[in-house]
Amino acid sequence: xxxxxxxxxxxxxxxxxxxxxxxxxxxxxxxxxxxxxxxxxxxxxxxxxxxxxxxxxxxxxxxxxxxxxxxxxxxxxxxxxxxxxxxxxxxxxxxxxxxxxxxxxxxxxxxxxxxxxxxxxxxxxxxxxxxxxxxxxxxxxxxxxxxxxxxxxxxxxxxxxxxxxxxxxxxxxxxxxxxxxxxxxxxxxxxxxxxxxxxxxxxxxxxxxxxxxxxxxxxxxxxxxxxxxxxxxxxxxxxxxxxxxxxxxxxxxxxxxxxxxxxxxxxxxxxxxxxxxxxxxxxxxxxxxxxxxxxxxxxxxxxxxxxxxxxxxxxxxxxxxxxxxxxxxxxxxxxxxxxxxxxxxxxxxxxxxxxxxxxxxxxxxxxxxxxxxxx
Numbered sequence: 001x002x003x004x005x006x007x008x009x010x011x012x013x014x015x016x017x018x019x020x021x022x023x024x025x026x027x028x029x030x031x032x033x034x035x036x037x038x039x040x041x042x043x044x045x046x047x048x049x050x051x052x053x054x055x056x057x058x059x060x061x062x063x064x065x066x067x068x069x070x071x072x073x074x075x076x077x078x079x080x081x082x083x084x085x086x087x088x089x090x091x092x093x094x095x096x097x098x099x100x101x102x103x104x105x106x107x108x109x110x111x112x113x114x115x116x117x118x119x120x121x122x123x124x125x126x127x128x129x130x131x132x133x134x135x136x137x138x139x140x141x142x143x144x145x146x147x148x149x150x151x152x153x154x155x156x157x158x159x160x161x162x163x164x165x166x167x168x169x170x171x172x173x174x175x176x177x178x179x180x181x182x183x184x185x186x187x188x189x190x191x192x193x194x195x196x197x198x199x200x201x202x203x204x205x206x207x208x209x210x211x212x213x214x215x216x217x218x219x220x221x222x223x224x225x226x227x228x229x230x231x232x233x234x235x236x237x238x239x240x241x242x243x244x245x246x247x248x249x250x251x252x253x254x255x256x257x258x259x260x261x262x263x264x265x266x267x268x269x270x271x272x273x274x275x276x277x278x279x280x281x282x283x284x285x286x287x288x289x290x291x292x293x294x295x296x297x298x299x300x301x302x303x304x305x306x307x308x309x310x311x312x313x314x315x316x317x318x319x320x321x322x323x324x325x326x327x328x329x330x331x332x333x334x335x336x337x338x339x340x341x342x343x344x345x346x347x348x349x350x351x352x353x354x355x356x357x358x359x360x361x362x363x364x365x366x367x368x369x370x371x372x373x374x375x
Contacts, residue, residue, distance in 0.1 A: 017046040017068070020281035022351040023053035027343050028293065036062040044190060045070040047246060050283045052253060053347040054291025054339065060188070063252035063292075066285035068243060071190040074199055076249035077238050079180040080139075081203050082210030083171030084236030084254070085288065087262045087273065088218045090164045092227040094149050097164055102147065102364055103321055105224040109138060109145055109366050110325075113220060117212075124212045126205060131175040135209075136216040138368045142289075142333060143170045145221050146365045148271060149318075153358035157260075157273065159232075165360060166221055166229065167271060168214045169264055169289075171238065172206040179206050200240070207239050221366075233260045233273075237288040253285040261354065263345065264289040267316050267365055268335030272345050273358035279351075286354045290341040296332040303331045316362050324367040333367065 019041050023029065033055050040061050041049050048068040055064030060075035067076055113136030121128050121135070138145055148165040172179075179202035184195050191199060211234055222229040237254045240247060254261045256276035265271040269290060276286050294302060303309065305327065313330045314322045324330050348354040 016042040017048050019049045019051060021051045022282065022353045023051070023055070023347045024350055027053045027339065027347050029055055030057055032057040033062050037065065040065075040067055040076070043069070043073065045246075048281070048283060050253070050281060050285055052285070052287035052353070053344040054252065054287045054289055056292045057295075058251065061251065064287065065251060066253040066283040067249040068246050068283055069190070069249065070246045071192045072196050072199065072240060072247050073188070073190055073249060074180060074183055075188050076251050077203070077240055078251060079177045080171035080238055081176035081179055082207035082236050083176075083238040084169075084210060084214065084234065085262045085264060086168045086211075086214040086218060086234040087232045088166040088168070088222070088229040089160070089232055090166055090222055090225065090227040090229050092164045092225060093162050094164055095162070097147075097225070097363070099321065099363070102225055103323060106145075106147070106221060106323055106364055106366050108224045109217065109220060110368055113137065113216070117216060120212060120216070124208050126208055126212070130205065130209065131173060134173040134175070135213055136220055137173060137213070138170050138217060138366070139173055140329065140368055144365050144367050145217055146271075147221070147225070147363045148360040149363055151270065151359045151361045153273070157357050159358055164225070164227070164363070166218055167262060167264065167360070168217050170210070170214055170217060172210040173213065175209050176206045179203060203240055207236060210236065233258055233262060235261045235288070248283060250285055252288055252291075254288040255284065256282065256286040256354070257284050260357070261286055263287055263341065265341040265362065266290045266335045266338035267320070267322060267362050269338075269341040271360040271362070272341065272356045273360070274345070274348065274354040275357045276354045277352050279353050282353050287344055287348055290338040290344055292337055293339050294337050299332045299334060299337050300328070302336065303334050305331060316365075318361040318363070320362045320364060322365045322367065326367070329367060
């Protein structure tokens with residue numbers, strides 16, 4: 001099915017809410033994703049939908065969109081509440097990083113974290129026993145911790161091109177799943193009752209927990225690399241926020257109310273730092289990554305699984321390495337499973353959603369074994 005492409009300025013009116021598509025004909029969008037956009041726009045109380053170039057089909061609705069409604073639809077957030085990306089700068093010069101040594105040290109992220117995080121948990125306003133043993137763990141699926149080099153940047157960003165950067169993509173692990181799993185059966189019809197208040201309370205805890213989790217993961221990685229770190233930006237992309245005219249749902253759409261937002265590449269394409277343009281129809285959001293082109297199941301029929309192929313998938317075109325001991329996960333997360341991040345960013349710029357201000361290349365990407373489970 002072809003795209004019904006808009007330019008970010010003229011929304012399309014569906015049977016319910018309006019849909020604004022921030023992508024051009026240069027970006028391939030699966031027909032099922034567009035069908036899901038139409039379905040969601042027709043739900044009761046939905047007023048506006050913003051779809052970004054990384055949009056693709058999801059279990060309960062499209063991933064890569066923001067939805068404004070007069071009620072809460074928990075399935076539009078999903079189980080990984082608070083999932084997002086944090087970008088950090090390390091005080092480690094690129095020239096001093098020894099790749100082989102760093103590769104060995106980064107494997108510590110696959111081990112349990114036995115650090116006492118009571119202090120930082122309390123500072124985050126969370127109960128000290130709230131899934132505390134899961135803090136500092138990445139999770140499976142498309143989550144990762146990536147060491148990056150800064151390939152190019154706008155001078156106004158004040159980023160140092162000589163230093164190493166760290167991009168962490170993770171969420172609320174089992175906590176978000178517990179909040180989502182405790183919903184009443186009719187929650188998918190839209191919540192506007194006492195159940196909604198209970199959900200929002202659990203949701204807000206999961207968002208804070210996920211942000212703390214990304215910070216701890218980054219601290220573990222920085223310690224392994226013998227470096228200190230500085231947070232540049234944290235941007236969640238699975239969350240619910242109260243708006244003046246309803247509830248804003250983001251599923252795979254980065255919260256763009258800050259001056260900078262990270263966008264993840266695919267290990268074969270760069271990652272970016274974006275400057276949101278505060279477009280009226282973007283609902284305070286923008287794309288969060290390259291976006292899937294093929295689902296996980298179909299990748300097993302698209303990628304050869306010989307030893308040489310697996311070894312090739314553990315290297316990137318930028319000379320980087322991927323640390324992942326799970327053969328199936330390597331296949332499901334192979335670069336061809338994703339769209340081109342360059343095309344996604346070009347569409348965001350063309351439609352007035354965001355502009356790129358920095359480009360990053362992957363150097364070391366850590367992905368956890370499937371045995372740990374997905375969040």
